[in-house]
Amino acid sequence: MLLTGGLGGAHLAPTLAEVLGEQNLAVVVNVGDDLDWHGLRVCPDLDTVLYALGGHLDRERGWGRVEDTFTTTDALASLGEAVWFSVGDRDLATHLVRSQLLATGRSLTEVTAELAARLGAGEVTVLPASDQPCATRLELRDGDRVDFQQWYVRDRAEPAVSAVLPGRGSAAPSVLAALNAAGAVVIGPSNPLTSIGTILALNGMPEAVAKVPVRLALSPVVVRAAEPSAAVAHHTRARRLLLASLGEVDSPAGVAAYYARRHPGLVTTFLLDYRDQVEAAEVAHHGLRPVPTDLLDPKELAKTLVSLLRDEALSPSA
Ligand code: FO1
Numbered sequence: 001m002l003l004t005g006g007l008g009g010a011h012l013a014p015t016l017a018e019v020l021g022e023q024n025l026a027v028v029v030n031v032g033d034d035l036d037w038h039g040l041r042v043c044p045d046l047d048t049v050l051y052a053l054g055g056h057l058d059r060e061r062g063w064g065r066v067e068d069t070f071t072t073t074d075a076l077a078s079l080g081e082a083v084w085f086s087v088g089d090r091d092l093a094t095h096l097v098r099s100q101l102l103a104t105g106r107s108l109t110e111v112t113a114e115l116a117a118r119l120g121a122g123e124v125t126v127l128p129a130s131d132q133p134c135a136t137r138l139e140l141r142d143g144d145r146v147d148f149q150q151w152y153v154r155d156r157a158e159p160a161v162s163a164v165l166p167g168r169g170s171a172a173p174s175v176l177a178a179l180n181a182a183g184a185v186v187i188g189p190s191n192p193l194t195s196i197g198t199i200l201a202l203n204g205m206p207e208a209v210a211k212v213p214v215r216l217a218l219s220p221v222v223v224r225a226a227e228p229s230a231a232v233a234h235h236t237r238a239r240r241l242l243l244a245s246l247g248e249v250d251s252p253a254g255v256a257a258y259y260a261r262r263h264p265g266l267v268t269t270f271l272l273d274y275r276d277q278v279e280a281a282e283v284a285h286h287g288l289r290p291v292p293t294d295l296l297d298p299k300e301l302a303k304t305l306v307s308l309l310r311d312e313a314l315s316p317s318a
Contacts, residue, residue: 001178001212003129004188005030005195006048007062007235008220012188013049013124015298019306022123026178030190031108031128032136032167032198035149037085038076040095041102044149045195046112046128047094053121056090062231065090084154094119107131109174127175129199134167136198141245148194157238161245164193166201176208184214184309187267189295191220191239192255193246200263210266216308217259217267217288219252222295224275252290253282260286269308271295 002009002016004027017025030045044063051057051065058066068088077083101111108128116126136148141160151157190196200206227233240250248258252272259267270288272279273295280290294300
């Protein structure tokens with residue numbers, strides 16, 4: 001099983017699907033970034049994972065659909081609407097279908113399965129972390145509270161944050177069932193606070209994850225490598241600012257320390273990039289087993305995951 005936000009998961013989910021076989025992979029996706037936009041339920045992280053699995057993701061931008069147009073957004077602007085959150089015309093279709101299916105009373109889990117089938121996401125099971133709306137809010141240094149997307153998009157992740165306030169909600173029943181049956185869980189290379197932290201803040205989630213025999217996490221940051229793309233650059237800057245605001249360090253050792261402190265014993269093995277292996281000793285110091293690999297090469301990463309998932313599954317669980 002993979003726990004993920006948007007961008008990080010978009011790269012890892014297809015790789016894990018290849019390594020494990022689509023029918024053996026369930027992806028639990030953060031729903032804290034979700035927002036109601038012009039009466040529609042928009043689920044950025046779910047859509048990023050669904051689009052990545054279905055081959056529709058605009059990887060350049062890091063979200064939305066390839067070759068999308070923004071005619072509707074332009075028309076909204078001409079009608080005097082705020083368009084700081086701009087939605088592509090093809091992407092809009094997904095929000096219309098999701099909102100219409102939700103209006104029939106189906107759960108977000110059921111609606112996501114329907115969308116996954118229609119978007120050609122294959123046999124991978126894509127699960128919202130919760131079926132309840134539990135949008136993340138951020139408390140700013142100046143005392144204001146804003147929704148995650150307001151901070152991340154409208155305010156370009158600039159305001160200093162004093163606290164991440166995960167939405168109140170419970171882990172979706174299908175997530176708990178999947179975790180109960182899982183042999184391994186991989187915590188994806190997503191924002192440890194606003195993507196992974198929000199998943200682990202859901203009622204029932206930490207206990208369920210802790211029961212999974214093999215528990216790996218991937219560093220969301222490769223400090224000693226060039227920025228892969230412009231889209232990731234904003235993502236990285238936002239994560240760095242957020243972690244710095246909260247006194248955390250945006251480095252493999254810093255993220256390992258965060259997981260060890262906030263969720264003691266939850267993560268047993270921590271994958272960091274070989275370019276950052278100078279930090280391996282500090283990761284081990286926090287009680288996580290460091291495993292250097294090439295986080296920027298999906299093939300290399302897949303090989304490491306296969307050997308880890310096979311070895312750890314065979315060795316007595318920690
Ligand atoms: N990110 C932006 O920086 N600007 C946008 O206008 C924007 C629109 C948008 C629409 C749909 C969607 O699924 C994602 C969108 N994103 C946009 C990205 C979104 O804020 C991020 O994908 C996550 O929420 C951060 O993890």
